[in-house]
Amino acid sequence: MSSPSLAESAAVPAFRGRRLFNGWTAFTFVMAALIALPVVVVLSYVFVPSGGIWQHLASTVLPGYITTSLWLMVGVGLGASVIGVGTAWLVTLCEFPGRRLFEWALLLPMAIPAYVIAYTYTGLLDFAGPVQSLLREITGWSHGDYWYPDVRSLPGAIVMLTLVLYPYVYLLARAAFLEQSVCVLEVSRTLGCGPWRCFSAVALPLARPAIAAGITLVLMETLNDFGTVQYFGVNSFTAGIYRTWMGMGEPAAAAQLAAVLTLFIGCLVLLERLTRGRGKVHHTTSKYRQLPRYRLNGGHALLALLANGLPVLIGFVIPAAVLAVWAWQTGPRIIDARFYAEARNSFILASLAAVFAVAIAMIMAYGLRLRRSRATTYATRIAAMGYGVPGAVIAVGVLIPLSQLDGWINDFTVAQWDVRVGLILSGSIVAVLFAYMVRFLAVSFNAIEASLAKVTIHMDDAARTLGHRPLGTLLRVHLPITKGSLLTAAILVFVDVMKELPATLLLRPFNFDTLAIRAYQLASDERLADAAAPSLAIVLVGIVPVIMLSVAIAKSRPGSEATQQERIAEAVMDKTAPGGVNLERA
Amino acid sequence: MSSDDVLRLEGVSHAFGDTRVLDEVNIDAKPGELLCLLGPSGCGKTTALRLAAGIEELQQGRITLSGQTVAAPGLHVPPERRSVGMVFQDYALFPHLSVLRNVQFGLSDLDAAAKRKRAGEALEQVGMSAYGDSFPHMLSGGQQQRVALARALAPQPRVLLLDEPFSGLDSNLRAHIRDETLHVVKDSGTTTLIVTHDPEEAMYMADRIVVMNAGRVEQIDRPDKLYTAPANAFVTTFFSSINRLEGTVRGGAVATPFGPLAAAQLGEGIRVEILIRPEALRVAPFTGVLPAGAARAHVLDARMLRRASFIHLCFGEFEGQHLHFHSREPGRLMPQIGDHVAVTLERAQTFLFPLTEKGA
Numbered sequence: 001m002s003s004p005s006l007a008e009s010a011a012v013p014a015f016r017g018r019r020l021f022n023g024w025t026a027f028t029f030v031m032a033a034l035i036a037l038p039v040v041v042v043l044s045y046v047f048v049p050s051g052g053i054w055q056h057l058a059s060t061v062l063p064g065y066i067t068t069s070l071w072l073m074v075g076v077g078l079g080a081s082v083i084g085v086g087t088a089w090l091v092t093l094c095e096f097p098g099r100r101l102f103e104w105a106l107l108l109p110m111a112i113p114a115y116v117i118a119y120t121y122t123g124l125l126d127f128a129g130p131v132q133s134l135l136r137e138i139t140g141w142s143h144g145d146y147w148y149p150d151v152r153s154l155p156g157a158i159v160m161l162t163l164v165l166y167p168y169v170y171l172l173a174r175a176a177f178l179e180q181s182v183c184v185l186e187v188s189r190t191l192g193c194g195p196w197r198c199f200s201a202v203a204l205p206l207a208r209p210a211i212a213a214g215i216t217l218v219l220m221e222t223l224n225d226f227g228t229v230q231y232f233g234v235n236s237f238t239a240g241i242y243r244t245w246m247g248m249g250e251p252a253a254a255a256q257l258a259a260v261l262t263l264f265i266g267c268l269v270l271l272e273r274l275t276r277g278r279g280k281v282h283h284t285t286s287k288y289r290q291l292p293r294y295r296l297n298g299g300h301a302l303l304a305l306l307a308n309g310l311p312v313l314i315g316f317v318i319p320a321a322v323l324a325v326w327a328w329q330t331g332p333r334i335i336d337a338r339f340y341a342e343a344r345n346s347f348i349l350a351s352l353a354a355v356f357a358v359a360i361a362m363i364m365a366y367g368l369r370l371r372r373s374r375a376t377t378y379a380t381r382i383a384a385m386g387y388g389v390p391g392a393v394i395a396v397g398v399l400i401p402l403s404q405l406d407g408w409i410n411d412f413t414v415a416q417w418d419v420r421v422g423l424i425l426s427g428s429i430v431a432v433l434f435a436y437m438v439r440f441l442a443v444s445f446n447a448i449e450a451s452l453a454k455v456t457i458h459m460d461d462a463a464r465t466l467g468h469r470p471l472g473t474l475l476r477v478h479l480p481i482t483k484g485s486l487l488t489a490a491i492l493v494f495v496d497v498m499k500e501l502p503a504t505l506l507l508r509p510f511n512f513d514t515l516a517i518r519a520y521q522l523a524s525d526e527r528l529a530d531a532a533a534p535s536l537a538i539v540l541v542g543i544v545p546v547i548m549l550s551v552a553i554a555k556s557r558p559g560s561e562a563t564q565q566e567r568i569a570e571a572v573m574d575k576t577a578p579g580g581v582n583l584e585r586a
Numbered sequence: 587m588s589s590d591d592v593l594r595l596e597g598v599s600h601a602f603g604d605t606r607v608l609d610e611v612n613i614d615a616k617p618g619e620l621l622c623l624l625g626p627s628g629c630g631k632t633t634a635l636r637l638a639a640g641i642e643e644l645q646q647g648r649i650t651l652s653g654q655t656v657a658a659p660g661l662h663v664p665p666e667r668r669s670v671g672m673v674f675q676d677y678a679l680f681p682h683l684s685v686l687r688n689v690q691f692g693l694s695d696l697d698a699a700a701k702r703k704r705a706g707e708a709l710e711q712v713g714m715s716a717y718g719d720s721f722p723h724m725l726s727g728g729q730q731q732r733v734a735l736a737r738a739l740a741p742q743p744r745v746l747l748l749d750e751p752f753s754g755l756d757s758n759l760r761a762h763i764r765d766e767t768l769h770v771v772k773d774s775g776t777t778t779l780i781v782t783h784d785p786e787e788a789m790y791m792a793d794r795i796v797v798m799n800a801g802r803v804e805q806i807d808r809p810d811k812l813y814t815a816p817a818n819a820f821v822t823t824f825f826s827s828i829n830r831l832e833g834t835v836r837g838g839a840v841a842t843p844f845g846p847l848a849a850a851q852l853g854e855g856i857r858v859e860i861l862i863r864p865e866a867l868r869v870a871p872f873t874g875v876l877p878a879g880a881a882r883a884h885v886l887d888a889r890m891l892r893r894a895s896f897i898h899l900c901f902g903e904f905e906g907q908h909l910h911f912h913s914r915e916p917g918r919l920m921p922q923i924g925d926h927v928a929v930t931l932e933r934a935q936t937f938l939f940p941l942t943e944k945g946a
Binding site for chain 2: 456458459461462463464465466467468469476477480481
């Protein structure tokens with residue numbers, strides 16, 4: 001990357017014309033184009049006739065995909081909102097024993113990827129699993145004598161996804177409740193509103209934009225999920241895309257399914273923006289004021305404990321314990337050289353992705369600061385939009401152009417030197433990393449953009465008048481001041497990549513497996529207990545950002561430094577759409 | 587404008603979107619001079635400063651520093667190449683660097699020893715030598731302002747630019763810091779531009795003042811000249827509160843309660859406004875006989891304002907205007923409400939301007 005063309009001496013013109021197009025903004029435009037490429041490719045397949053396959057799909061499975069995906073969205077959306085909003089309300093505005101614990105503990109399920117919790121509960125609750133076996137032992141029943149809910153079903157998938165996704169709604173709702181005008185809540189109390197009325201009539205409507213944003217995020221994650229639905233045999237879009245690509249060998253049809261899914265998501269985002277309306281979450285002053293809390297006693301307190309305790313128990317404690325036990329049992333067998341190789345691969349991919357994501361985001365955010373124009377703003381928004389696009393779609397959108405590129409390269413080398421170089425791009429780490437950038441740049445960009453606000457524009461100007469070029473200013477002023485947030489952003493991308501499944505599955509180089517892939521493969525072979533070791537490793541990594549966030553929440557008082565950290569982490573949650581919720585700017 | 591001007595803005599115009607912010611502005615600063623850009627909010631003075639610094643891109647006109655063109659349409663020398671020092675309203679000290687490192691920030695051309703020495707000198711100039719290892723958040727507003735000044739002066743810039751550097755300070759501190767800054771800047775001999783909206787501050791500090799209004803330069807002159815010989819009604823009213831009445835030039839003069847004022851140069855039949863500074867009205871008790879050139883008034887109210895009495899006078903109706911004037915009388919004349927007084931006019935502090943459609 002180059003700094004803008006600058007004069008070597010004062011007399012030499014630095015750049016001509018008023019439309020300045022320096023290296024920083026050029027980089028942003030290039031990145032935006034690259035990130036948009038997979039989505040554009042996928043969407044273009046809406047117009048491509050692919051013979052009878054599309055018609056065949058449309059008449060057979062497409063309606064099924066659509067209804068299934070809709071059911072998933074409705075179920076998970078409802079479940080996550082009820083649990084997320086309810087627990088957020090209880091924890092912020094009521095007082096009961098254990099409240100401080102639950103404030104951060106409610107986040108724990110976020111550490112577990114959906115497919116891991118799916119495998120775990122399947123292993124636990126399936127016919128051959130310990131729960132049913134114990135049941136049969138106790139009662140003497142055998143197969144067919146009793147009814148037991150089947151985990152591996154659409155309702156099961158809904159429950160699994162709800163358990164790990166409600167923390168997103170919890171986090172945003174909690175922040176919204178905290179930020180609400182304390183005066184409004186106090187006034188409603190003096191006017192005789194009890195806890196329930198205060199909640200439904202005052203707090204909830206005010207928090208609606210934040211909750212809507214949280215639900216949108218949950219729905220996008222639901223549509224992105226691949227491991228759970230595929231394992232449970234639930235026919236949603238992502239499972240269909242994978243099956244059409246790998247199983248049927250029809251990339252074009254898979255791309256068309258991906259296109260439909262993308263349009264689906266586009267509508268979702270649009271809907272969320274529309275319902276947001278003019279409602280903005282209003283800032284209170286930065287002075288801290290203790291929120292008046294409703295005291296819950298006796299039976300109410302017990303109910304509150306249950307309401308908060310169950311999600312944590314079912315969403316984290318039980319799965320984590322089960323994983324730990326299984327990992328202990330199967331560890332000696334599973335943790336071998338192959339395991340370490342996969343761990344190393346995961347680590348390498350995640351680290352590379354984190355470094356690239358942070359570097360690219362920093363350059364883009366800084367470039368936006370240097371020259372804010374409508375074009376650059378749009379470009380950065382486009383570059384940061386990839387989060388909403390499911391991994392499977394991105395994988396398809398990456399593979400098609402890269403294969404095409406490989407084809408051209410091979411044609412060239414064959415024509416020139418009669419040498420076939422094979423697949424150098426599409427089968428390589430480049431493809432995977434490209435997909436990761438498309439999907440996760442939003443995470444690092446939002447976090448970094450929020451933290452750059454700590455550096456005032458006057459500081460930029462001061463550094464320039466003191467003789468430093470833009471690059472020097474970035475290195476000597478912006479980086480030192482924001483380095484904490486850069487680390488946070490890197491960790492978030494690292495963890496997201498560790499957990500990622502669909503894109504990795506479709507794009508990874510030959511013989512290059514990650515822990516997530518291994519867990520997936522073992523589970524597919526019905527070796528659920530064996531899948532515990534790689535799954536547990538992923539959960540342990542996933543706990544790190546949850547701990548960071550939990551610590552920030554446990555320490556936070558509005559207006560304090562800890563809340564700054566919390567805000568940065570929440571800026572990461574700001575993935576719903578370009579621009580996001582904008583609850584607050586750090 | 588002379589050829590040894592350190593900073594020169596020629597025909598500079600600027601617009602933000604559809605809003606015109608500067609209109610054919612010409613400003614020149616001589617070596618060692620302290621120039622104030624003075625005007626109400628939105629008059630374009632900060633924009634002019636930013637253009638001079640190079641942190642805003644020039645759209646129209648020309649800017650030269652020591653004779654070298656640094657900005658013209660199609661040419662833009664970036665701020666890091668211009669050798670200008672700037673102090674911002676919020677000081678913009680780097681929070682992650684100590685005071686010493688902040689001051690050294692602009693000295694990257696020097697070796698470590700020279701850096702230390704020069705930074706030390708700059709800190710001593712502003713009286714902050716003891717705070718080298720402190721961090722900005724530990725300092726008070728006045729201390730931060732001094733560090734910001736030292737940081738801007740350390741690289742010995744050609745021009746020092748200050749953007750309302752005292753507005754962030756408590757008012758009792760302001761006078762003290764202002765005085766210190768004035769002496770630091772004068773001792774360093776650096777050509778300086780200060781942007782302010784406070785006329786008293788400008789008069790206190792500046793060798794010359796550039797009075798600006800709505801993007802135009804109204805008058806550039808020494809403070810005393812601006813006060814005693816303002817070019818138009820805006821400049822007159824900007825420097826003090828004003829007593830105002832209107833009249834028409836008839837027979838080469840305008841009628842006032844104090845007698846006719848010569849106004850032949852303004853043209854016969856022209857509507858004029860007469861602007862009288864409060865200190866131009868001399869109040870004396872009415873003894874029954876009205877001296878020549880005096881007008882009769884009665885006192886509406888009288889207040890003691892530290893060094894002077896502030897008297898509200900009513901002259902009754904004059905040519906269809908109800909005249910309620912203020913007089914600022916040095917000393918302790920405190921007439922009673924309702925007293926009749928004889929008021930004379932000091933011609934030197936009375937100004938006549940043709941009445942324009944848009945008023946003062």
